[in-house]
Amino acid sequence: MRPSACPGLLRIVPALDGGICRVKLAAGALNSAQALAIADAIDEHASGIVDITNRANLQLRGVKRGQEDALIAALLDAGLGPQNATHAFADDVRNVMVSPAAGRDAHALFDTTALASDLLSLLQGDARCAALSPKFALLLDGGERLMMLDHPHDIWFSAMPSGDRAEPLFAFGLAGCPPVAAEHANALAAVAASDVIALTRALLHTFLDLATPEHARMRDVGAVHSPDDVLAHAVRKSGVSLLRGEPVERWRREPADALRRLGAFQQRDGQRWHVGGQPALGRMNSAMLRGLAALSQSNEGATLHMTPWQNVLLTDIGTANVTATLQTFETLGLATSTQNPLTRVIACAGSTGCAKSLADTKGDALTLAARGVPVQTQVHLSGCPRSCAAAHCTPFTLLATSPGRYDLYTTHDPRERAGFGRLLARGVTIDEAADLLNASAAPPFDEPFDA
Template structure:
């Protein structure tokens, strides 16, 4: 039987939320086959509320009214939806670009590295003591970049003198910051051993801290705590000692801070129809409203992937998904079937770039029903405005900003209220992480009209159609 006492949920140790028991299914690189979708929907239909949520790490969450039985967990294990080693299931937190292996711009296909690292974790149960949030990212330099997503370790493919290497980035900053380059270049054939050494030194640090009872058993230190405690130099010196050879210095100049993690529009370019590097094949990026699918929608999408595509879905860290390997002759049919499922494919659909955390139905810290308020705004905008760019609107139930770590065009943060829900409203860049505050206590029921007004002002008054919403509002400050 599943345990239900976790703070950070996994499959074998779920968390108890106000709206049920929350289990997280970690999918390396966000890949899920049509057969896995069938197994998952059977579990959701039997134990759950019929809904499946894509997280901002391209994993899946389900809510059930009771703990999953041993049989259900074994089914999920049998079909590769859980690690065959229960103790390391919570560590399968591996991100890759959703277009890895199908993108003509990429330097390398990172999927084999993701699979190899997943296999390594299976063989090393001693790593189970690490924080469940320990996260690894492989960026193959695809057009859909993931190197700015918050991760503990990110390996970014780069080409030097015709050879492909990986530039090592570490999560040095605060929660939600992009990992930063640390001046180390890793040759392809050394990637796994360098990752293993980075992880083993972190494991030894974790063991020491747990023995010293600096952290409780349920909260082992994050890698960034090691980095703050020791500094990068000492960490890499210990990694070098473990490897028995020197790490190669990187000749690449790090990007200035302001140029990292600030992309806003191009991340939605994966939506819609795109050609793949494989001649004659295409992928469709599907808009999933607030990252939530019904089990019928997931079944419909996985059937499309099986019948017309490569037999798998690729989840994205923007809580959308791709169906890949579609022949040109089938594109129109697949597109129509997606629309028939109540989903969208256009990047300028209001739902394309709206993100919301679980709100008070799923989180004790929430002051507002972010999911319901976000749906209300999307439905209103769909009927009254035609967007020509995706506009990223972020609903957060409190200051923690779980649903989205990168800056948004418009952010609203729940404030509660005695008889009515209110939000702080922010736009563009400003003193706060959410942007520049324009209202402190805005009634939730008036948000749709306010956001429509902000967007109309932008469309009528912008310099020209190339000026983004963020540029427009920043020049007004």
């Protein structure tokens, strides 16, 4: 294995609470047999705990020393490794994010399931992709209402209305996100759906052609090469025809709705539903996994999907089973409504699991949720500036400064959204933070508060 700080299925990285093994899921999907295999594996070889990541993967924590090979073998036997891979590092590069409701969301412009599978095949089958960083990631957005649009990606594609064109179109860009608001950067161009794979291959090869050893991400190449230069290089390689000009520049992606990750929503066929629930702080134990596997098995055709909001979606539920499915989620410990404040709090592993963390963020997050979190907001507790639990800036961030103490930031001021946003308070306790957050509907803070 090549050196890397990123855990993978084949590369278990040590942490304060034991080894970390990251299982990358194709389109976030997990069938019932795989869920049971993970439950058995973490009970026997790890701590019995698994975290859902903000890229809809699973992170197995507390892997026991000397049990690494046995755990890896169990996961590979369950079909959780790269499929039909042609290079040794295929597991590292399986980074394609789609909607957890892809192919089922009634608002989608395009069913991305087959195209996402083709992108994974490209990443796993192209030997040059072995040189990509394990963090290099692609976004494929079909226009679903349930879609994570805030995570920056090295290459993103987003379905756009094609007008009178016979073939669907995808707008695309580099080192960023699809534009939603007027102030967001425009798409670079648009391409026919049938050309997405060829263009992606050319963009990946272009990145590898232009990158120096210090360039791990597309933004690094973008710092020394203009987007037009990168695109021209890729077009020469692919021969793909691009649509550019005012229609693409004016295009804005319809806003997504993250609340559709919770509760029940009808799918595009009008006959079935997807049901979503949030485990506290994105963490599941083996009993919860077994319960979810049993629920999937009892609903014919249902599939579990992890989401980038660190929750679980069970798709293809018949109308007659929706109420019982929601009740089972709650019984298993998954919140199905935003009325539960735990659906509005995220936290990293904290000082119980990570030596870099300055506070017990998991424990403090539970305390904060118990005090109440304002409706229609989100709070992120980070044990250090690396922000491992959130790939985007949340409305409020509590950045640990010492055990039980945090600096409070907000991104509500659009003029100050760099880093964690604007500093509101220094060195506050969780109780003080709760008071400030619950008063956040009052006039804005003029000066930072010092505890």
